[in-house]
Amino acid sequence: MIQVQIYPVTMLQTNCCYLRDEKTGKTAVSDPGARSKALEAQIESDGGRLDFVLLTHGHYDHICYAGQLADKYGAKIVTGRHNAPFLRDTYLNGTRNHGIIFTPFEADILLEDGETFFLGETEITYLYTPGHTTGCGVFIFDDVMLAGDLIFRDSYGRTDLPTGSDEQMIDSMRRIKALEGDYTIVPGHGPLTELSYERLHNPLMGRL
Numbered sequence: 001m002i003q004v005q006i007y008p009v010t011m012l013q014t015n016c017c018y019l020r021d022e023k024t025g026k027t028a029v030s031d032p033g034a035r036s037k038a039l040e041a042q043i044e045s046d047g048g049r050l051d052f053v054l055l056t057h058g059h060y061d062h063i064c065y066a067g068q069l070a071d072k073y074g075a076k077i078v079t080g081r082h083n084a085p086f087l088r089d090t091y092l093n094g095t096r097n098h099g100i101i102f103t104p105f106e107a108d109i110l111l112e113d114g115e116t117f118f119l120g121e122t123e124i125t126y127l128y129t130p131g132h133t134t135g136c137g138v139f140i141f142d143d144v145m146l147a148g149d150l151i152f153r154d155s156y157g158r159t160d161l162p163t164g165s166d167e168q169m170i171d172s173m174r175r176i177k178a179l180e181g182d183y184t185i186v187p188g189h190g191p192l193t194e195l196s197y198e199r200l201h202n203p204l205m206g207r208l
Contacts, residue, residue, distance in 0.1 A: 002122045002141050004186065005042065009034040010061045013189055017146060018042055019054075021120025028052035028119050030139065030146050031188065032069050033061040043073065052119065055079035056148025057136040058086020059161075060094045060102065062188065067105035076108035078117070080128055083135030084110055092133075092162055111137070129176065131169025132157030138176070145183040145195070151176065153185075153193035156204050174208045 005018040010033040017030040018039055027043065027050050043050055050073035053066050058079075063086070070077050079087070086092045088104040095102035109117070113128035124141045132149045136157070139146040149157035150172060159166050176195070183195045198205050 002119060002144070004144060006186070007036040007039040009036050009039075009065070012061045014061045015186055015188060015190075017186060019119060020046065021122050024120030025049075026051045026120035028054055028075075029069060030054040031056055031062040031148065032065040033063065035065050035068070040072075049073065050075040053077045054124075054139055054146070055083060055087075055107070056138060056146060056150075056188065057133050058083045058093045059133070059149070060098065060100055062148065063087060063093060064095070064100065064102060067103060070105075070108075077105070078109040078111065079107045080126060080135060080137040081110040081112055082128065082130065083107075083133075083137065086133065086135050094161070113137075127175070129172035130163075131159060131165055131172045133161065134163040134165070134168070136172070140183065143181070143183055145176075145185045147176075147185050147187050149188040151185060151193075151198060151202065151205070152187040152190050153198075154201060154203065156202065157188075170204070170208065173202075173205045177205050177208055 001022045003020045007016045009016045014033040019028040053070045090096035111126040116125045128137045129150045185193045
């Protein structure tokens with residue numbers, strides 16, 4: 001079982017998550033788009049260890065502090081295989097257009113659709129969900145989904161940025177809708193939601 005704490009970062013209030021496996025104390029951080037002193041204080045309070053940095057996709061507001069955080073704590077960076085170019089390309093990740101200083105980095109673990117790994121004793125599944133970008137994916141564990149910018153409460157990710165695709169977004173939303181059971185969705189921005197709610201009320205998912 002994984003505990004989840006959210007530390008909003010960047011001017012876009014990205015939901016950067018701190019994950020801690022209850023039995024083993026193993027930890028991970030998702031989508032660190034900027035530094036959070038409060039997050040780092042929590043890591044230090046829990047022993048100063050970090051096992052993984054998880055990236056749902058490669059836009060600057062989700063990745064800009066990933067390399068530094070991983071280096072500081074010796075963590076492995078985990079993302080989907082299709083997201084790898086975004087970690088190097090300033091056009092794809094948006095730093096070029098926003099005048100943001102960015103140091104390219106590489107992921108340590110590149111996942112394929114459906115692959116799993118463990119944070120302590122908790123299994124995490126990666127699903128490839130392109131649409132917002134060709135590199136987007138979600139991480140699922142327990143009854144929680146870290147959804148990045150695939151889905152928000154009553155909304156979904158924009159598709160007009162580089163590599164975005166309406167067709168892929170529809171396919172990805174259809175796939176998420178068809179998952180068995182229910183999940184608490186932690187979107188890339190904004191309030192948490194439930195998959196059961198989005199199946200009924202999301203303006204895109206509700207039509208699928």
